Every structure is written in C-alpha cells, then in structure tokens.
Amino acid sequence: MKKASKVFYITFALVILTVAFGVIAPQAFEKITGNIRSFIDTGFGWYYLMLMALILVFTFIIIISPYGKIRLGKDSDRPEFSTISWISMLFSAGMGIGLVFYGASEPLSHFAVQPATAEPGTDAAFKESLQRTYYHWGIHVWAMYGIVALALAFFQFRKGEPALISSTLKPIFGKKMEGPLGTLVDVLAVFATVFGVATSLGFGAAQINGGLAYLFGVPQSSTVQFLIIAVVTVLFISSAWSGLNKGIKYLSNTNMVLAVILLILVLVLGPTLLILNMFTETFGNYAQNLISLSFQSAPLDAENRQWLNDWTIFYWAWWISWAPFVSMFIARVSKGRTIREFLIGVVLTPTIFGALWFAAFGTTAIDLQKNGTDLAGFPPEQTLFAMFNEMPLGFAMSIVAILLVSTFFITSADSATFVLGMQSTKGSLHPSNQIKILWGIAQSAVAAILLAVGGLAAVQNTIIAAALPFSLVMILMIVSLFKALNTEMKTNRTRK
Template identity: 90%
Template sequence: MKKASKVFYITFALVILTVAFGVIAPQSFEKTTGSIRSFIDTSFGWYYLMLMAIILILTFVIIISPYGKIRLGKDSDRPEFSTISWISMLFSAGMGIGLVFYGASEPLSHFAVQPATAEPGTDAAFKESLQRTYYHWGIHVWAMYGIIALSLAFFQFRKGEPALISSTLKPIFGKKMEGPLGTLVDVLAVFATVFGVATSLGFGAAQINGGLAYLFGVPQASWVQFVIIAVVTVLFIISAWSGLNKGIKYLSNTNMVLAIILLILVIILGPTLLIMNMFTETFGNYIQNLISLSFQSAPLDAENRSWLNAWTIFYWAWWISWAPFVSMFIARVSKGRTIREFLIGVVLTPTIFGAFWFSVFGTTAIDIQKSGIDLTAFPTEQTLFAMFSEMPLGFVMSIFAILLVSTFFITSADSATFVLGMQSTNGSLLPSNQIKILWGIAQSLVAAILLSVGGLTAVQNTIIVAALPFSFVMILMIISLFKALNAEVKLGKTTKK
C-alpha cells in the first residue's frame, strides 16, 4: 500500500486479533480484560496518580522557565490557524463527546448515587460532585496532553523530525529509534489510539441512540447503534478526505458554536443564579484542593478506594490512551506558537470552559433531582434528555444535543483517522486518503463489534490495558523533551555570545 509503514501492518493485525478474540469468545474476552484491569487498578493506581500530578508540575515549570520563549518552528514561523479555530480543533479532538455524554450524568452520579466521601443527596455531596468532575476533566488532563503535544511539536517543527512518537525519543536512544525499538513505540501509540477513540465512538453511538429512543421511541439496540456508527463513519470519512484546513477546521468551529448555543440556553432556562454561585464556589474549591486531590489514593478506605478505581483511575487511563492521538493532533495544528503561548492555551482554556460546562449541566441536573424527579432512574445515555424534558424548550435542546454529539463524533473520528494516518506513514503530515479511510473504517468496526459483544465495559477494560505500556513511553518522552530543551537554551546562549 502506498507509503504505509510497518507500523500500519503490525498494528492493524493486532487490532484484528484483539477484536477477533472479543467476537469468538466474548465472555473470555471480558473476563480476561476485566482481570487485567482489576490488577492494574489495584497495583498501579498510585502510579497513575503520581504520573499525572508530576506532569502537571512539570508543565508549569516549563511555562515560567526560559523554555517558554522558544517557538515551535523556525523563529520566523507564525501560527497556521487563528486562535479561535486552534482552540476549537484541540477542544473538539480532546473530549468533545465526553462533555455531552457526562455533562449532566457524572455530577448527578457523584451527588445522588455514589459520592466519593460525602453522604448522597447532601449539600456536601452537591459541592463535591462538581469538584470531582472538574478534577477528572480539568487541568491534569490538559497538562498531560499539552506536554506530550509539546514534545511532538518541538521535534517536528523545531528539529525537523518525522511526526512520530518514536522521533521524540532520539535524544535518549539515538538511531535505535529508526529500527525495531522505534517501531514498537509507534505500534503501542497506534494501538492505544484505536481503542481510546473506539470508547468515545461507543459513547457517542449510545447517546445518539438514547436521545432518539427518548424523543422518538427508536429501539435502544445494537443494530441501531451499528446504523448510527455506519452513517457517521461515512460523514467523517468525507470530512477526512477534504483535509485539515477544510473538513476538520469547519466542523470544529461548528462544534463550538453549537456547544455555546446549548450552554447559553441551559444557563437561561435553568437555575441561573444557582449555576453561577455553584461554579464560583466549587471551582475555587477545586483550585484550593488541587494538591490533596492529586495525591488522594485512599490506602485505608476500601470503599473510597473502589470509587477511585472506578472513576479517577479509569479516567487517567482513558486520557493516557487518548494521548498519542490528541497530542499529535494538537501538535500538528500548533506550528508557529511559542511554548509559553502553546501551553497556556492548551492547559487553561479547555480547563476553564470544561469546568463551566459541567457546572451548568451538573447543577441543573442536580437541582431537578432535588426537586423530586429521579433522573438517576434513566440510563446514563438518556440522563441529559430526561433533564431537558423538565425544562422549557426541552425538545429543542434535545435536538441540539443530538446534533452536537454527532458533530463531535465526526470530528473526533475525523481527527483520529488523520493522526493514525500520520503515525502509520512514517510521520507524513499529509497521509494518503486511502490510509485514512482504512483507519476510519477500522476504528468504527472496533467500536461496533466491542459494543455488540461486551458493551462499553469491554471497551473500557481494553483501553486501561492498552494505556499502561504507553504511560512508560510518555515518561521517556518527557525526559527526552527536557534534555532537548536544555540543549536548545544552551545553544541560544552560546549563539548570542
């Protein structure tokens, strides 16, 4: 196949074998992945917490250090995309579907079903529910994406290396990264990407199906989700075919417009004053408690430990599995920005917007729950639509939400096919349409098949397993980045002399 590398063939084969295992022996597949996940949760939970906390600290060190003045590219390069389009693209790629899927349901679950430490249904649980949700979707996640994307962008645009994960490790391993060791690193990255994205595609298909079922009585069934995935696959392949400057850019901007319209509607039609007050207090609490949250592992509290495994550790593994895809995409659209501008934009803007989003939707859902209407009686994928049904213009907002999930679905898959194409064509910044289409079909099939044989649990188990080995690659990338940045600063001082 034209320009396809060994990484393409090896990873494609591994994906087929994994999915075949799930199809041929679904119970064994779920049991095996579940056992491995349980082992990772128990044995590596502390490791994920430490890793994400240290990455956050290092990110702020880079922002305030002399490294921040370095430009991602030549000193004369300037950004390829406007700041608004840039933020829209990284945000849509980063966590679009998840914001809509979990916007109301996660804070509601932390409040009414199983809070981390507070009593369910209390004011303390209300405040804790929002604070914990900010933690799961906030500054730690974007710092991780930011520092990995920085490593990729620095080596691509400043050092002229191929757009590959393995290229970032050359300061440590040298030319070994051009051989089997480099291939192994890139295969791990692509494998983690495929299953990380498949999870979001599964969430997206389930929520679109849930919305159609709630509004129009469409059956909630695997075959309906297959049809949804098939239709959206055609749409995102068309978008991927059109290229980065057209399809992905325009759809990302559309996402942000739809998201802001929906957000404003909920603020106006929901408990406006309560939303603003809750955001002010809980976001302040989140910032104030950032250190204690970052290192909380509940070693002597089995119940809280179980909660952390089900929520925090799962999220950290999920975000790590997304890191190759999201970080490479962010790097690709960030040429020409200074490191300081890049990290501040990547870390702070989505964190603040995401926290406000969860405050708006979470507060509204909890306020309805407190009024005596049990939203927890609905499946997670229908919680948002059940919430809208208790509000003015509920049907209109539900239609908006289905459109938003669909466009986020398209941009996430679209961006993923672009990045998978880059990673499996020796780092080409313009992968062939043939490669992108194959990856697009493959990741949709993974989502559809795993949904049918084991539901989202099987997909979630798989990404936690896939994320662990890539987390070690991330550590090496960060060490390599600091080594290269230090050499760059020294070279700059020498040149000035």
C-alpha cells in the same frame, strides 16, 4: 500499500486479532480484560495518580521558565490557524463527546448514586460532585495532553523530525528509534489510540441512540447503534478526505458554536443564579484542594478506593490512551506558537470552559433531582434528554444536543483518522486518503463490534491495559523533551 510503514501492518493485525478474540469468545475476552484492569487498578492506581500530578508540575515549570520563549518552528514561523479555530480544534479532538455524555450524568451520579466521600443527596455531596468532575476533566488532563503535544511539536517543527512518537525519544536512544524499538513505541501509540477512540465512538453512538429513543421511541439496540456508527463513518471519512484546512477546521468551529449555544441555553433556562454561585464556590474549592485531590489514593478506605478505581483511575487511563491521538493532533495544528502561548492555551482554556460546562449541566440536573425529578433513574445516555424534558425549549435543546454529539463524533473520529494515518506512514503530515479510509473503517468497526458482543465495559478494560505501557513512553518523552530544551537554550546562548 503505498507509503504504509511497518507500524500500519503490525498494528492493523493486532487490532484485528483483538477484535476477533472479542467476537469469538466474548465472555473470555471480557473476563481476561477485566482481570487485567483489576490488576492495574490494584497495583498501579498510585502510579497513575503520581504520574498525572508530576506532569502538571512539569507543565507549569516549562510555562514560567525561559523555555517558554522558544517557538514551535523557525523563529520566523507564525501560527497557521487563528486562535479561535485552534482552540476549537484541540477542544473538539480532546473530549467533545465526553462532555455531552457526562455533562449531566457524572455530577448527578456523584451526588445521588455514588459520592466519593459524602452522604448521597446532601449539600456536601452536591459540592463534592462538581469538584470531582472538574478534577477528572480539568487541568491534569490538559497538562498531560499539552506536555506530550509539546514534545511532538518541538521535535516535528523545531528539529525537523518525522511526526512520530518515536522521534521524540531520539535524544535518549538516538538511531535506535529508527529500528525495531522505535516501531514498538509507535505500535503502542497507534494501538492505544484505536481503542481509546473506539470507546468515545461507543459513547457517542449510545447517546445518539438514547436521545432518539427518548424523543422518538427508536429502539435502543446494538443494531441501531451499528447503523448510527455506519452513517457517521461515511460522514467523517468524507471530512477526512477534504483535508485538515477544510473538514476538520469547519466542523470544529461548528462544534464550538453549537456547544456555546447549548451552554448559554442551560445557563439562561436553568437555575442561573445557583449555577453561577455553585461554579464560583466549587471551582474555588477545586483550585484550593488541587494538591490533596491529586494524591488521594484511599489506602485505608476500601469503599473510597473502589470509587477511585471506577472513576479517577479509569479516567487517567482513558486520557493516557487518548494522548497519542489528541497530542499529535494538537501538535499538528500548533506550528508557529511559542511554548508559553501553546501551553497556556492548551491547559487553561479548555479547563475553564469544561468546568463552566459541568457546573451548568451538573447543577441543573442535581437541582431537578433535589426537587423530585428522578433523573438518576435514567441510564447515562438518556440523563441529558430527561433533564431537558423538564426545561423550557427542552425538545429543541435535545435536537441541538444530538447534533452536537454527532458533530463531535465526526470530528473526534476524523482527527483520529488523520493522526493514525500520520503514525502509520512514517510521520507524513499529509497521509494518503487510502490509509485514512482504512483506519476510519477500522476504528468504527472496533467500536461497533465490541459494543455488540461485550458492551463498553470490554472496550474500557482494553484501553486501561493499553494505557499502562504507553504511560512509560510518556515519561521517556518528558525526559527527552527536557534534554532537548536544555540543548536548545545552550545553542541559543552560544549564537548570541
């Protein structure tokens, strides 16, 4: 195939083998991936917590350091996209579907079903539910995306290296990154990306199906979800075909408009004063307790430890599995920005917007639960629609939510297809449509097949397994980045 690298053929084969195993022996597949997940949760939970915390520290060091003045590109380069379009694209690629899927259901679960430390249904659980949700979706996640994206953008635009994960490790390993070792690194990145995105596509299909079932009585089944994935696949491949400056850019802007409309409606039609007060206090608590949250591993509390495995450790692994795709996409659209501008935009803007989102949706859902509406009795994919059913303009908001999940679905898959194409064509900034189409079909097929044979649990277990080796690559990327930035600063001082 024209321009396809070894990474394409090796990873494509690994994906096919993994999915074939899941189809032929679904119970064995789920058992093996479940055992791997249990091993990682038990033996490496502390490692994930330390890694995410240290990445956050490194990110702030770079923001306040002289490195922040360095431009991602030539000194004369300026941003390709407006700030609003840039933020919309990184936000849509980063966690769009998840915000809608978990917006009401995660805080509600932490409040009514399984709080971390508080008693279910109490005011303490109410506050803790929002604080924990901010933690899972907030500054740690975006710092991780930001630092990986920074390494990619710096080497890609400042140093003229190919847009590959392996290229960022050349300051450490040199020419070895152009051989089998570099291929291994890029294969890990692509494999993690495929299964990380497949999880989100599975969530998206399940929630669209859940909304249609709640509103119109459409059956909830793998057949319906397969049809949803098939329709959306056609749409996002069409978008990918049109290129970065058209399809992804316009869809990302549409996502943000729909998300802001939905957020405003919930703020206005929900318990507005309670939402604003809860956001103010719980976001303050989150900021105040950031250090203790970051390192909490519950070594002597088996119940809380299980909660951390089910929620926090899963999230950290999921975000790490997304890092190659999201970070590479963020890097691709960030040429011309200074490092300081880049990191502040990537880390703070989505964190604040996400916290406001969860405060609005979570507070509304919990308030309804406290007042007698059993939203916790609904499956997660229907919680949002059941909440809207209790509010004015509920049907209209449900339709907007389905549209929003659909457009987020398209943009996430579209962006991932673009990045997978880059990674498997030796870092080409304009991968061929043939490669993008093949990856688009592949990631949708992974989501559809694994949903049909084993549900999301099997996919979630797989990404936790895939994230562990890539986390080691992330550590090397950070070391390599600091080494390259030091060299850059010395070179600049010599020129002056």
